[in-house]
Amino acid sequence: MKAAPRPCSIADTLALVGEKYSLLVLREVSLGVRRFDRIARNTGAPRDILTTRLKRLVEAGVLEKVQYSERPPRFEYRATAAGEELQPVLVTLMAWGDRHLNADDRPVVLEHRCGEVLSPRIVCAHCGDEADRDSLTAHVRAPGWTTAGPTTPREA
């Protein structure tokens, strides 16, 4: 046995979209930038890397490649429903950076329908109350994996 790491949806998600540039590609697509050339420049990704990232994101089902011209054949990339559902990840990443890295000069601002600049807050969809550290308890379902404690988690 090679001592598998903790089974976890965070790890699984990052295995799909956690490589360098992948989330920046998603950002561009969700800003309406859908073409190879422009995505390459806006993200800073080398073109060959971008090719492999796009391929992976399409395979993963978060983007789809759509032909918008025959003769010459040209394609653009669009977020699927699953891809759009990654927006909360982008929003929370941006909020953290705005607060801790660019507090005095936010490069991009999200305006909410209510007219205010968005301060995202995470709430429980059931009760509507805030879901922060203190209001959450993690339950690890996988056998042999606890949250902490001195017990040996897997191997012999």
Add this chain to the structure above:
Amino acid sequence: MKAAPRPCSIADTLALVGEKYSLLVLREVSLGVRRFDRIARNTGAPRDILTTRLKRLVEAGVLEKVQYSERPPRFEYRATAAGEELQPVLVTLMAWGDRHLNADDRPVVLEHRCGEVLSPRIVCAHCGDEADRDSLTAHVRAPGWTTAGPTTPREA
């Protein structure tokens, strides 16, 4: 000029915590797993890589290294306030994976104080209404950068 990529808090945040394993380290720390050995096994990170990641996360101010024993000197890693504020990122990543990758068997479940399993929802802190794609408008403050459109964004 080498055509700088779009200035963006998402990119800036990922530059700090976007490398492989970094967010998994944060996950472990926020689950209460604070020691080198156990973090290494639970994340699957090679030990040398873990060393460099931890160093970077400490420099970035999201973790702090705390000595819990002299003779022999032993250390543990704790989340700073800034580090704890990354939890929304972990929560949204996990929610996406739970929904799209592990729908029938979530490895970890977060229970909210209200007693229900957490379905995180992002709302506007001002008005309290949901903040999804359709209720948000991006305003790019940096000059020369639009959200889309055919205009050339930076270079000559």
Add this chain to the structure above:
DNA sequence: CGAATGGGTTTGAAAAGCCAACCCATTGGG
């Protein structure tokens, strides 16, 4: 005494990243 724990560092090979150059088809301008 010998093994285990804890926190790393070292080594050498494999993989990934990166840049610049190239390719092909079509459109647009002089």
Add this chain to the structure above:
DNA sequence: CCCAATGGGTTGGCTTTTCAAACCCATTCG
């Protein structure tokens, strides 16, 4: 007609990272 630009890539060759496994050191446990 010819030349450059646009769009969407691929290729070559070098540099950087990653990785697994081994090693190191101090202390404690049996």
